[in-house]
Amino acid sequence: MIKKRWIRKDAPAPEQVAQLTQALGVNEAIVRLLCQRGISTFELARSYFRPDLSQLHDPLLMRDMDRAVARLVRALHDGERVLVYGDYDVDGTTSVALVYSYLLRFFGPARIEYYIPDRYKEGYGVSEAGIDFAQENKFQLIIALDCGVKSVDKVAYANERGVDFIICDHHLPGAELPAAVAVLDPKRADCDYPFKELCGCGVGFKLMQAFTEHQGLPEDDLYELLDLVAVSIAADIVPINGENRTLAFHGLRLLNDRARAQRPGFEALRELAGLRDTELNVTSLVFGFSPRINAAGRMGDAKRAVAMLLADTADAAKEKAGVVDKTNQERRGFDTSITKEALAMIEDDAALQTASSTVLFKPDWHKGVVGIVASRCIDKYYRPTIILTESNGKATGSARSVVGFDVHQAIEECAELLDQFGGHMYAAGLTLPLENVALFQQKFERIVAGRIRPEQLIPPVDIDGTIALSDITPSFYKLLSQMEPFGPGNPNPVFASENLTAAPDSLRIVGNSHLKLALTQNGGRHRLEAIGFGMGDHFERIRGGEPFSACYNIEINEYRGVKSLQLKLKDIRWENDLATALTAN
Structure with missing residues (x-):
């Protein structure tokens, strides 16, 4: 078994615990937990235990939100066609399902469609093929969800073809923002939005919230879509505090309210995951729902996941969920076999066993599971890990990190060897020329070895x-x-x-x-x-x-x-x- 280090949190001040214990009248051990999490007053405890939708921030506090709403309203009034474009993972597909289903009632089926790029033919994020599809089918506006903040060249390509972009993203922007009509991303350096950790679906929800307020519509219909936001929050491993906690709390309440009509797609997933009689929580969403939704994009066509989420009858949802579940079973087979190969490569290489990082490449590994395999390798060898395979004549793959180490920054320092990269502190994707793989392995290892602290190589x-x-x-x-x-x-x-x-x-x-x-x-x-x-x-x-x-x-x-x-x-x-x-x- 891998050795672990126990980190005991500091005990809160006794007088603070005593005051809150008296105010709440609950077990002192529970109060200590609350104080450790910054919940030190009765008012904070009330909002923590009973998150209210009134606590959601004004969406217009987000940079460019006014421009995004104005452009969407113009499209509605001028009879334009809108393409809802999203990434192929859980965050992207739930984002598309939310924005498409909400706007469908205003635009009608003739004026709105959704588009998910093919993971293998088009790659991650906004693609020229998607823009070409929009132009050929007379879509004047694309709403990009969970992607786009680094798509400077692709948005320029769209602008040349008369296609506008509203970008709803939550990834770290690059040095230059795309020339879109609006770039909604709370991580923009010039964005003063109070909560920075929304998932992509959360940013899409905020756009719909702003649109709803602008149109003077009741918000109840929008809140019926919080089940999608909750699944996205769980799958994307974003912090469940602040606004995310409120959104997840009410989304889970919606998912668990069996007295009201449930989303047939989620009901079908619940059955397949063996959760029919179980109270859903974040863990059950992560392990029961997420792998099945993700598998559609990893192993084939992510549109199948969106179709399942949008299904309006139990029979249709069951049929589409069955296809998604079968795809997940195929994914598990690849996951198991490739993980076994990857671990064997480490075990057979003395230098890799003592390295500070893992970077493995094999041209025939399935692109759809390399991120999962990276996580599996970290379970055995706890260190920053990148798994690469060959796709379209390039080496492409996924990175995962350990607590406290910024893998995105380490990859960025290898930028001269890469074609493209993007992601977060703990997870990233990258593409590079095949001839640069060995050089990248060497440089990435030097960067990690020079920066990572010994204790960061022991799971806390x-x-x-x-x-x-x-x-x-x-x-x-x-x-x-x-x-x-x-x-x-x-x-x-x-x-x-x-x-x-x-x-x-x-x-x-x-x-x-x-x-x-x-x-x-x-x-x-x-x-x-x-x-x-x-x-x-x-x-x-x-x-x-x-x-x-x-x-x-x-x-x-x-x-x-x-x-x-x-x-x-x-x-x-x-x-x-x-x-x-x-x-x-």
Whole structure:
């Protein structure tokens, strides 16, 4: 098992905890969690636990929003045709489904269509082929979603052909912005929008919100589309705080309100993911919905995902979701085989095993899964990773990073070797000439090795606090669950407990390497079920009765209709090892 470093968060000021505990009247451990997250007053706690749509920011605070709305209204009044253009991942396809379905009622089917570029023929983002399609079919306006902020040359190409652009993006802009009618991106240096971490679908939602306000329309119809925003927020791993928390909270409420009509596409996905009778949360969206929606673009035509999201009957949605699910099964096959090859390449290369980064290239790897494979490699070798394959005569691929290291910046420093690149601190895409791959591997490794700190090569576990097993009760969990939705910026709390042993009758291995046991503390009789995925290596020491500490999330396990509290272990530390280390120091 990969070694982890425990990072214990600073305890909040006792007087602050005492004041908020008195104001809220809840468990002090919950109050400590709130204070650690900057929620230190009754008013902040109220808005945290009950996010209200009135908390959403004025969309006109976003740079160029007035210009975007004016251009959209002009298109509506002048009888123009509008093409809704989006990236092929979850964020892009949900963005297209939201903007297209909302504007359809105003423009009608003859004047609005959607377009998703072919991942393999057109590549990422705005393409000349998409612009040519718009010109040939007499679309005067393109709304680009989850892409476009770096498409300077493509927008210039469109301008020459009389096609206008409104760009709704959330990626980091380059030195030059495209000459679009409007570039909506909260990460623009000259944009004063109060919340910078919207996903692409969130930016599209803000455009629709501004359009709705301009037209004097009720916002209820727009809010019915927040299920799409919630799925996008979950899939794109953006911080779930601020405006994202409000959007995700209400989107999840919509997804879980079975008394009202649900989106047939999501209902079909729910069935396929085995979540029909489960309360959806960010985790179930990430692992149940996202891979299936993403697979459509990774393995073929992302328009299939949009068609599923827009399906208006259960039968149509079920048929389209079945196709998407089959595509996901194909994706999993490629994912498994390529990950195995990639790990073998590292294991067979002594230099790669001791490197600070991983950059692998194989021309026949499937382009659609290289990002997933990069993440799988990080699970085994925790360091910035880039997986490249060949496409259209170029090396192209995806990068993933580790906590605290800006992989986008490291790639940018290799720009002279690249044709194009883009992305975030923790995830990026890039394309380069085949003859530059070896040079890129060498330079990227030099940059990473020179900058990354040793501790950044050890995966961290952030621990919110140490508690006793006896503190973990159904009422405690009920309060904890009200802190959802969890995700980046509002993580599922991780607790630690010390001096633990396993109840002798409980310890077993399930699956190939998963640890299942009931924990007891300080020899007491109180016991809690726990599971540690991939932690089978600890079996013998636990069976020997050696005390240990563990850190974990608290969750509900449902088995044969019976629900019970369960600890999901994240790591184990041996008390004897820790005592020896402290003595040696």
